Amino acid sequence: MNIVRELEHEVKRAQRGDREAFIRLFRRLEPELYGLAKSILKRDEDCADAFQETTLKAYKSLSTLQKPKYFKTWVIRILINECNQLLRSRERTVVMAEVPERIRTSNYYEDIHKLDLREAVERLDESLRIVIHLFYFQDLPIKEIASVLDITDGAVRARLHRARGILFDQIKQNRKGKLAYESF
Template sequence: MDLSEKAKLAKLGDKEAFVLLIRTVQHSLFVIARTMLKNDEDCADAIQETIAKAFSNVHTLKEPSYFKTWIIRILINECNRIIRKKKRVYPVPYDMRKTSYQDDFEQIELFEVIDELDEQLQPIVMLFYIEDLSVKDISKVLGVSEGTVKSRLFRARQQLSELALWEGEAKYELS
């Protein structure tokens, strides 16, 4: 059963289908929350609120095939609410981040590079390169135009290439 079929069942009130959907997207939710919030407690709060809101409102889901995009949007709104509440983001030690990935050293390096980007570019880079969402889906998730997503991706690529040159070719290579 694919994600769309599970979402249809969940929309009709099937609680088990909803649980399966959450299990399917839980890693993505964690990675996005971690990127935005940088601390386990805030991530847990954001994900918990996201799941509660999604469960309460799954019946309002218009297109079941967009469940992942829909729930990521809820998560981003929750993360932004927490950020506004705290008005401050604390860095997380990189050894805590590596637990969610297979190849530790490459992922630590990836997070180091992403952390160097402007804050508004970080979620777009994570959604595009890590979560493999399309520009169209990212624009829906973040509530900005596709042109804004494209221009931010362009700026992110520019910053990444400057970081690669600044850090030296031995650390970050452009492909």
């Protein structure tokens, strides 16, 4: 049985009330979902909150999912909504313990040569970062990404193209920095 059919079978079992099937589904998706939440929220405690809320909402409304083959896409949409909700509530909250101890004085472009690819992805604008994450780290097709983000296929392609260009420039800049450093 291929992975998609296996996942679909587990979803159907979970919809019939099999809690263990639901737990297996979320354990299978947990690393990917956590990675997506981390790319949006940055803080582990917020990621845990978003994941917990996503799990609860998915469990409560699993019976409303009409097409089990879209379970992963459905859960990702719930997670993104939860992450956005946490970001909105974070904007309204000022936490004094999070005041930075020192102000960073280095320039963004000076720091690029120190980045690895994942760090470069994390520096992208949120709309680009999410598309890159869903496409490369979650292996979602463009059509599903468009559905999850409620944008057109063309918008997904445009964001991927823009993000790839930015990442290419960062990697190129990184290599130039290493070459210049190594020549001394």
